[in-house]
Amino acid sequence: MAEVATADVSHDDHHHEHEQTFWSKYVFSTDHKIIGFQYLFTGIAMAIIGGYFAYVFRMQLAFPGSSVPFFGIVSPSAYNSLVTNHGTIMIFWVAMPVLIAAMGNFLIPLMIGCDDMVFPRVNRLSYQIFLLSAIVLIASFFVPGGGFGGAWTAYPPLSALAKYNATPFGAPMWLIAVALEIVAFLLGGINFITTAMNARAKGMRMYDIPIVVWMIVIASMLFMASVGPLVAGAVMLLFDQTLGTTFFDASAGGDPVLWQHLFWFFGHPEVYVVLLPAMGIVAEVMCTFARKKLFGYKLILYATVGLGILSFFVWAHHQFISGVDPRAAYLFTTTTLLISIPVAIMLFAYIATLYGGSIQFTTAMLFALSFLAEFLIGGVTGIWLGSSGTDIYLHDTYFVLAHFHYTFFPIAIIGTFTAIYYWYPKMFGRMMNETWGKIHFWGTIIAFNGIFLPLFFLGAAGQHRRIYNYQNFPDLAGDNMQDLRVFATISLVIMLLFQIPFVINFIVSLKRGKKAGKNPWKANTLEWVAPSPPPHGNFPDGMPEVYRGPYEFAHPDREDDYWPQNEPGNQKPANK
């Protein structure tokens, strides 16, 4: 028990850190903030790669056969590889590192008032393995045969044998990269859970923890509980690819559906693993900018736990037409429809938080509000896909694709932007430019809807996924459908161009932004007690003590409309 870190275990180290070299300070750092930035910037770099892939294959779909600027002619195998790796990168190397790892690393110790993660070296190892996994994935694009092209779900038999997927090196490397990435996040998840449970500031009870910390912790638990089957499946698939076993080869007694179970038993909780941190980020931002206490803190928390439990009982809704037992479809349809209840509770609680608030439309708040709106569209369209009857028609069409982009885009992209615009002052000590932020916001949101609304119509009209060139299918090559594809592609290009103001704003604000001070948004949680940017050890003025819940805005006993968690008061408002 002696090695369990307490809130101020490494206070004596503070004087040694000033002579650190660039390498020890930024590359081999064990500081949770630096590791968070490493994850953040690696994630952003991977997002640029994933966005570039999307641009290339959308151009191919809109203007089939023509040479794509900055790429060239897209061959069918290159198209498959681009689509596969776009999905893989965006989920495993963008949403996961940015939302869980970067935000978890940066926020958890600051928000619970401790000086670092409880296992700083495990934390560093986690990032290093993650970086290795990213390098393996990127390297797989350049091996003979090219990158893996069997979709991010890697269904066998296509993924199992090189004679089917024609990527003898790309497919195993893809699997190894995914497995390494999972190891990295398991190490990170252990850290998040242990830190939040053991290293909270004095006085911080379970229900005084900011909701985003809860969300990241619950997401880490979901990840840890769900990932076992995928790792087992990945090893089996790797053996099928390289050693000649036949776990998934039907011709020799194996069963390809087994992989689908192994994959989706992980894959569906994974959706909630990335959703929950984004929901938490949005809750923090909405409370601060509505100047309101979070509506139903406990309700949201319990709904989250319920969501987590239910998420383990829905996985086969991805397999309704894969030849699973039709009786199972009843069961999984029911659980899938049930899982919309906790999500709806959370969304309603967020909307109720806004009611009667004094709302400030900062860029972070705009992104948070758009998260609710866009995610709602994604969630509601999921109802049709979760019902086994309608899914038989809609399965593997662009309707599915539009649905999950309406969930993942708010999660991974809007959630990330919300977090960056909100915590940028804390991360780098300076404010971002709000005008350019709003230009970025409107350009991103309008263009995003321009991409994916047409895809709903295309999907409902029967446009199948994973087709390289729709001109080969007369039913799908009509003028109207091609016009919608062109519209979606142009919207994508516009959206990507609107990221340039963000990048410039981000970089320029590092040097030129207005000094932020400790608490620019007048928020309550403990990270705003630390200086901006927080030094090594986070709280140079002594570790904070917590006297109240995280969302005491507009409290009647107080003149200021906010009441930081660490300020002593004559009474302790009940937030239980």
Place this chain on the structure above:
Amino acid sequence: MAGNSLKKYNRIYVALLILFIVSVLGPEIADIFGMEGLSRMALILPTAFGIAIVKAYMVAAHFMHLKTEKIYAPYILLVSLALMVVFFFGVKIDIMASEGHNWEKPYKEPTESSASHHGDHSESHDDDH
């Protein structure tokens, strides 16, 4: 403190060894006496599987420190065990069933003539060990 815990671990180690011997002896005795049917099950189930559960509990509780951890640590472990059961029964209906309404999944024993080279490969592996 350290000596004490070492003693404790040694005791647990010896206990595990004794349990291991019992779990090996149980099925052996069933074979030696040629027990069949219910009495065979009555002997083998508790000695092999029952003792395996006891041993797993002792390892988890002491060597994995679950006894001294906060209460949520064993809960997480129990949850993952429960999820394993969920996964097993969710998958069982698809993977392990060999027939249903209007369909069947015949298992073909790999033979010399029909087996692919994969089958041969795994066969020879089994022989080696």
